[in-house]
Amino acid sequence: MKPLTIGTLAKSAGVGVETIRYYQRRGLLSDKGPRRGAYRIYESGDLARLRFIRRAQALGFSLDEIGDLLSLDETDDRAEARALAQARLGEVEKRLRQLQEIRDALKGLIACCEHTESPAPCPILHTLAENDELDTHAR
Template sequence: MSSEITIGTLARSAGVGVETVRYYQRRGLLATAGTKKGAFRVYGDSELARLRFIRRAQALGFKLDEIASLLALDEETDRESARALARAKIADVEERIRQLQSVHSALQELVSCCEHTEAPAPCPILRTLGGEAN
C-alpha cells in the first residue's frame, strides 16, 4: 500500500530538496521516519502528504511556525481554529497590501513629479529624500 520511499524520492515528489526535508524534520514539522530498510530510513504516503501540506500552506503565506499549528489541528474537531488562523492571515495580508499601496503611491508621486519638472536643476526625487520639509 504505502509506497516505501527514501528521502530523496520523497523530496523530489514534493518538489523540495533533501536538505529541506531534513530541515523540516529538525523544525519538528515532519517526523523522521522510524522504520528503516537496511541502513536507510523509509517514508510513506503520510509523510508525502504532510510535506505537500506544508508547501501549500507556505504558498498561502503561512510561516513554518504557523504551519506547525495548522498541522496540529484535527480536520474533524478544529474547524474553528483553522478558520481563525486563516482569518488572521487574511488580516495580515491585507495589512501588508495596504502598506505596499501607500509606498506605491508615494513612489508614483515622486516619479511623476520628476517627469514633469522641466527645470534642468536638482532631481526632485533625490531632493525629497534628502530632506528639508516632509
C-alpha cells in the same frame, strides 16, 4: 517496488533533501519511522504533509504557523484553523495597504521626476533628502 527514500520523496515534493531534514528538525515532519537497514523509509502521508506545507507557505503562513495548522489538521479543529486564517488575512491586508502606499509614493515621485527640468533637483532624491515629515512608518 522501490521504497520511498528521502531523495525520492524530495523529488516528488519538489523540495531538496536538505529541506526535508530541516522540516524534521523543526518538527514539521516526523523523523521517526520505519527504516530499511540504516535508511529511513517514508510513506505517502509524508508526501501529503510536504504538499500541505507548500500550499500553506504559498498563502504566506510561516513555518511555525504551519506547524500549528498541521496539528489542527490532525484534530480537525475548525474554529482554531479559521482563527489562524483570519489572523493571516489581517496581516496580509495590512501589508497590502502598506504596499499600496509605497506604490503610490513611488509612482508620484516618478511622475513628478518626469515633469521637471534639469536645473531643479531631482524630485526623487530631493524628497528622500527632505526634512519634513513624510515618514510612512518603517517596515
